[in-house]
Amino acid sequence: MAGPRRRDLIAGLGVVGAGALAAGGVALAGGERPTRTARSDRVPFDGPHQAGIVTPAQDQLVFAAIDVTTTDASALADVLSRWTTAVRSMVEGVPVGGGEGGLAGAVGQPPADTGEAYELPAANLTVTLGYGPSLFDGRFGLQDKRPAVLEELPALPGEQLDPSRCGGDLALQACADDPQVAFHAVRNLLRIGRGVVALRWMQLGFGRTSSTAEAQTTPRNLMGFKDGTANLRAEDSASLGRWVFVGGAGAPEPDQEWMRGGSYLVARRIRMLVESWDRASLGEQERVVGRTKVSGAPLSAPHGSEFAALDLAATDAAGKPAIDLAAHVRLAAPETNGGQRLLRRGYSYTDGMDPVTGQLDAGLFFLAYANDPDGFVRIQRRLGAHDGLTEYLKHTGSAVFAVPPGTAPGEDWGASLFA
Numbered sequence: 001m002a003g004p005r006r007r008d009l010i011a012g013l014g015v016v017g018a019g020a021l022a023a024g025g026v027a028l029a030g031g032e033r034p035t036r037t038a039r040s041d042r043v044p045f046d047g048p049h050q051a052g053i054v055t056p057a058q059d060q061l062v063f064a065a066i067d068v069t070t071t072d073a074s075a076l077a078d079v080l081s082r083w084t085t086a087v088r089s090m091v092e093g094v095p096v097g098g099g100e101g102g103l104a105g106a107v108g109q110p111p112a113d114t115g116e117a118y119e120l121p122a123a124n125l126t127v128t129l130g131y132g133p134s135l136f137d138g139r140f141g142l143q144d145k146r147p148a149v150l151e152e153l154p155a156l157p158g159e160q161l162d163p164s165r166c167g168g169d170l171a172l173q174a175c176a177d178d179p180q181v182a183f184h185a186v187r188n189l190l191r192i193g194r195g196v197v198a199l200r201w202m203q204l205g206f207g208r209t210s211s212t213a214e215a216q217t218t219p220r221n222l223m224g225f226k227d228g229t230a231n232l233r234a235e236d237s238a239s240l241g242r243w244v245f246v247g248g249a250g251a252p253e254p255d256q257e258w259m260r261g262g263s264y265l266v267a268r269r270i271r272m273l274v275e276s277w278d279r280a281s282l283g284e285q286e287r288v289v290g291r292t293k294v295s296g297a298p299l300s301a302p303h304g305s306e307f308a309a310l311d312l313a314a315t316d317a318a319g320k321p322a323i324d325l326a327a328h329v330r331l332a333a334p335e336t337n338g339g340q341r342l343l344r345r346g347y348s349y350t351d352g353m354d355p356v357t358g359q360l361d362a363g364l365f366f367l368a369y370a371n372d373p374d375g376f377v378r379i380q381r382r383l384g385a386h387d388g389l390t391e392y393l394k395h396t397g398s399a400v401f402a403v404p405p406g407t408a409p410g411e412d413w414g415a416s417l418f419a
């Protein structure tokens with residue numbers, strides 16, 4: 001565990017650490033374990049966009065879809081305010097309630113913080129909040145605030161969704177370099193919200209399956225392929241403005257001003273039929289993806305770089321398309337989708353064994369940000385209908401959320417929505 005975790009911390013320094021160091025932090029020396037006092041493992045909470053979108057993808061995920069169990073809008077706004085205070089504390093590596101006082105609490109009372117992250121580093125924790133379409137159904141007087149593009153996703157080809165892994169009024173995406181830090185964050189927020197919100201479903205992810213910053217190396221997904229090669233990166237502000245952030249440069253104007261600077265998050269739990277995949281030949285696996293397994297180079301330039309551009313017109317010696325017509329990358333690429341791009345931020349998951357079949361329940365918890373969820377829908381319609389990878393996949397969970405913009409210092413989550 002220490003190896004990969006440490007590598008990501010160091011990779012993260014390239015982007016996150018620069019700001020943190022400028023703010024008076026200390027750099028990590030070789031072999032040194034990060035501590036709560038090292039500022040280089042902290043991601044600032046406030047900013048024009050929420051942390052956890054273009055933040056260099058951490059290696060651990062705890063994702064919670066949450067329902068609101070009251071119709072009292074002020075109680076919900078109060079929870080969002082208390083969540084903001086708690087997250088501001090936790091991303092600094094400080095317990096909920098502040099310092100050791102948060103752990104101690106009053107005699108005869110439970111401590112303000114559950115304690116399991118105490119003395120752990122801040123681990124680049126980010127907590128990202130989303131609002132599901134159902135939040136705008138009239139229970140809280142928010143029906144006029146619903147962005148037109150925020151609707152439940154339509155039925156998509158080939159999906160076999162489990163209703164107990166779908167939807168949610170709210171989402172909390174907690175990412176960190178340490179799984180206990182991410183779990184601690186969600187656990188404490190649920191605890192704060194008790195009586196107002198309830199957990200609907202939850203997904204743990206281990207191992208990022210995308211790179212969201214130039215400094216990060218491309219990870220491998222559970223099919224053994226490099227994943228994230230052609231993803232959008234934090235440094236590509238022109239593409240982020242056009243495709244990811246609401247009201248960004250080149251993007252359509254939002255119908256709801258409170259969403260300016262926000263984004264939309266699509267979550268899909270995609271089980272991989274790994275036992276079938278592991279029986280497929282290397283040639284079949286590469287044909288289905290459209291890239292080589294070892295280097296990640298496109299099959300149009302199999303001896304080239306991982307980052308070589310796809311040449312969708314290239315043919316092999318037999319005159320057939322070098323990148324198969326049903327290859328995943330051909331069908332997902334912007335070149336075949338009207339230029340559409342997504343910021344992918346998914347994680348590998350396993351939930352152990354499928355008790356019915358005895359097979360592994362493992363795959364990709366696909367997370368993608370876009371300034372219109374329809375961008376995902378249009379790509380997925382093509383993938384579901386034609387993608388060779390589909391034979392090895394089963395979409396079992398689904399949700400979509402509006403992710404509001406980031407906060408100014410002192411501002412609470414929900415302030416612009418409930419204003």
Ligand SMILES: C=CC1=C(C)c2cc3[nH]c(cc4nc(cc5[nH]c(cc1n2)c(C)c5CCC(=O)O)C(CCC(=O)O)=C4C)c(C)c3C=C
Binds near residue numbers: 332
């Ligand atoms: C609707 C969007 C997408 C879903 C769902 C999806 C699922 C999925 N993808 C992989 C593995 C790979 N995907 C790769 C590239 C890629 N995938 C999407 C979109 C979805 N993938 C896009 C937009 C792209 C980029 C295409 C391009 O511009 O070239 C790759 C190649 C490496 C990379 O660029 O990331 C792999 C490998 C799996 C296993 C999967 C479902 C489980």
Ligand SMILES: [Fe+2]
Binds near residue numbers: 328332
């Ligand atoms: Fe993909």
